[in-house]
Amino acid sequence: MEKTEILGQEKLLNNLKQALNQKQISHTYLIEGQRGVGRSKVANFLAMGILCRSKDIKPCYECISCMKIKSHNHPEINWIYEEKGIGIEIIRNLKNDIQLKPYEGEKKVYILCDAEKITIPAQNALLKILEEPPLHANIILIATKGNSLLPTILSRSQRLKIHSISPKEIEEYLIEKKGLEKHRAKLISSLSNGIIGKALQLLEDENFQERRKKIISITKEILNNKKHQILENINFFVDEKEHIDEMLDLLMVWYRDVLIYKDINNKEFIINIDALEEIIEQSEKITFNNLKEIIYIIEKTKQNLKNNVNFQMNIEVMLIDMANRV
Numbered sequence: 001m002e003k004t005e006i007l008g009q010e011k012l013l014n015n016l017k018q019a020l021n022q023k024q025i026s027h028t029y030l031i032e033g034q035r036g037v038g039r040s041k042v043a044n045f046l047a048m049g050i051l052c053r054s055k056d057i058k059p060c061y062e063c064i065s066c067m068k069i070k071s072h073n074h075p076e077i078n079w080i081y082e083e084k085g086i087g088i089e090i091i092r093n094l095k096n097d098i099q100l101k102p103y104e105g106e107k108k109v110y111i112l113c114d115a116e117k118i119t120i121p122a123q124n125a126l127l128k129i130l131e132e133p134p135l136h137a138n139i140i141l142i143a144t145k146g147n148s149l150l151p152t153i154l155s156r157s158q159r160l161k162i163h164s165i166s167p168k169e170i171e172e173y174l175i176e177k178k179g180l181e182k183h184r185a186k187l188i189s190s191l192s193n194g195i196i197g198k199a200l201q202l203l204e205d206e207n208f209q210e211r212r213k214k215i216i217s218i219t220k221e222i223l224n225n226k227k228h229q230i231l232e233n234i235n236f237f238v239d240e241k242e243h244i245d246e247m248l249d250l251l252m253v254w255y256r257d258v259l260i261y262k263d264i265n266n267k268e269f270i271i272n273i274d275a276l277e278e279i280i281e282q283s284e285k286i287t288f289n290n291l292k293e294i295i296y297i298i299e300k301t302k303q304n305l306k307n308n309v310n311f312q313m314n315i316e317v318m319l320i321d322m323a324n325r326v
């Protein structure tokens with residue numbers, strides 16, 4: 001039977017498995033971590049273990065309950081998700097529903113996604129449920145950061161933190177399980193920030209290679225210091241705004257490659273290996289100090305965008321500042 005695999009989270013799953021089999025399951029869990037690290041998979045694994053009918057090791061992956069979960073068809077798992085945030089009405093419904101005995105088996109599980117977006121009145125209502133939980137139900141909260149929840153909710157939850165993993169682990173996964181060539185696996189893993197979901201998203205994104213080509217062509221324009229042409233790229237950044245983190249990371253990885261090549265004259269550590277000639281040319285033309293400053297400018301831009309500085313102006317300033325450093 002197929003087991004649940006969540007890259008880099010084996011220890012967490014083993015601990016959970018131990019708790020499940022020693023019947024040390026908490027009533028409420030809070031799974032914390034960035035989007036894409038495997039939070040829903042951990043929630044699903046936990047629910048599977050709670051609902052499993054096996055008398056032996058749970059989850060068994062074989063009983064009727066485990067099979068139904070695998071085919072996303074289990075009536076006693078309730079995924080609760082609301083794009084605008086979970087409000088009081090949803091929690092009131094939950095309060096009524098949770099009192100009802102399960103139709104199938106002995107247990108039911110509620111999974112609340114984006115728990116940081118549960119409104120404060122709804123959190124207070126949820127707290128009432130957590131204070132007197134029915135024995136037949138478990139609640140799993142999923143959040144980016146648990147600290148955005150009321151301390152009274154946190155104190156009633158067992159917190160499970162899911163951390164990002166090393167890009168190297170992702171690189172190896174992409175080579176071994178997805179059959180990627182080493183240079184492509186290296187590029188994608190270096191843009192993933194250690195988040196497997198992000199790596200897989202890049203892998204499936206048909207426009208990613210196009211954006212990358214464009215970013216490389218922008219570095220050429222910067223090298224030639226054609227300011228008019230450089231500023232024409234603003235529209236590209238505005239159109240692709242939702243990918244801005246990725247595009248800035250692409251720029252960062254590019255100039256790091258140029259810097260590394262300039263430093264050690266060796267292609268072994270170059271990530272953009274398919275554009276080696278261009279890397280070499282730029283490494284010959286840009287000084288060490290300017291390369292360091294360009295990398296600093298990109299970092300500063302990322303920071304500014306996080307602080308909600310005007311998008312277009314920030315990108316304009318970045319491109320001009322970079323062109324002034326070549």
Ligand SMILES: [Zn+2]
Pocket residue numbers: 051052053054059060061062063064065066067
């Ligand atoms: Zn089972």
